[in-house]
Amino acid sequence: MQERFLQVPPGLDGTRADAGLAKLLGLSRTAVVTMLDDGGAQQDGATLGxxxxxxxxxxxxxxxQPREAPRIVATPVPDLGIVHDDADIVVVDKPAGVAAHPSGGWQGPTVVGALAAAGFQIATSGAAERQGVVHRLDAGTSGLMVVAKSERAYSDLKAAFHDREVEKVYHAAVQGHPDPLSGTIDAPIGRHPGSEWKFAVVSSGKHAITHYETLEAFRGGSLLEVxxxxxxxxxxxVHMAARRHPCIGDTMYGADPTVAARLGLERQWLHAKRLGxxxxxxxxxxxxESPYPADLARALEILRED
Structure with a gap:
């Protein structure tokens, strides 16, 4: 059991307990929420929610109670595509249903576990469960990811992502037709106030900018380049849902489940198409560049036929 007795610094005055304690203790938001739910936090003698x-x-x-860090388990992922491999980097085409790295709430396969099973030696920089990972894709999003194999590559790529020097292009099929057909969404993103697992546009969130362009328009939606x-x-x-054009199949963010069922989709229509x-x-x-996987290509054909 870990115990701490300390004062709230002025910079955290008025901060929600879960967010403030995560920052103060250097713990994950999930670990802090568990502590709060267990009644393990008091402020001037009163239990905190x-x-x-x-x-x-x-x-x-x-x-x-400290939790053990998630371990990397070498698990083969047969449909993980190796797009490029050299001494510094490996670029993979990640299928849906595979997370970037282990985490407390994920029990399925991961990119780092698949690379370990395939015999790849990746950089040791970064947290133990995400060594070599310089950026991530949601488990339900397919497409391109680069993983660092050398320590130099890890440092350089982390800096490039931080400095916004990396070209990240996605294709997304969304419900409805965005107005205007091309534009920029500049809205801060933070934790959803009513859900531990979701995010939302909130005034206290982090700066976030998304540029989009409509490639095709269908009766039931639009194909965007983002x-x-x-x-x-x-x-x-989050940004498309905030505009009332959620990614097709993304029921977590308000997409119509009947549309997803008609298209045979079991996840959001979102693909990391190009990485530079x-x-x-x-x-x-x-x-x-990465082609559309079979489930997204099939759904897109149905939209076109409509």
Whole structure:
């Protein structure tokens, strides 16, 4: 059992308990919510709930059970495509249903586990469960990911993603027809106030910018090309849902389940189509592209036939 007794710093005054304690203790949001749900946090003697607010200079009495970090389990993923492989990087075409790396709430296959099973040696930089991972895709999103194999590649690519020097292009089929047909969504994204697993456009969120262009319009939706300027969790899904054009099949963010069923979709229609960056070894600009997987291609054909 871990125990801490400390004061709330002025910078966290008024912050929600779950967000503030995660920042104060360096723990994941999930770990902090578990501690709060177990009654392990008191502020000046009163038990804190996750939506309660921290008060500057109040005394916190905290007790929690540390969790073991998720382990990388070498598990083969037969349909994980290897698009490019060299001494510095490996670029994969990730199928849906595979997470980027292990996490507390995920029991399925992962990219790092699949690479380990295939004998790839990746960089040791980063947290133990996400070594070599410089960016992520949602488990339900297919497409291109680059993983660092050398320590130099890890440092260079992390900096490139942070400095917005990486070209990240997605294709998304959404419900309805965005107006205007091309545009930019500039809206901050943070944790959904009513759900531990969802995100939303909230004033206290992190800066997020999404550029989109309509490629095709159908009776039942639109195919968009999306360029990400920032890389927030669920960014495209949240921004399009906020415009009332959720990704088709994305029932978590309000998509019509009957449309998904008609198209045979069991996840959101969202694919990481193109990835471009400066190669950490050669210094040359490299660009990789991925075709639509079978489920998305089939759904798109049905939309076109309509």
């Amino acid at each position: 996750k939506s309660d607010r921290l008060r500057a200079d109040a005394w916190l009495d905290l007790r929690w 360029h990400l300027e920032t890389g927030r969790t669920h960014q495209i899904r 960056f400066r190669h950490p070894g050669s210094g040359e600009q490299v660009v990789f």
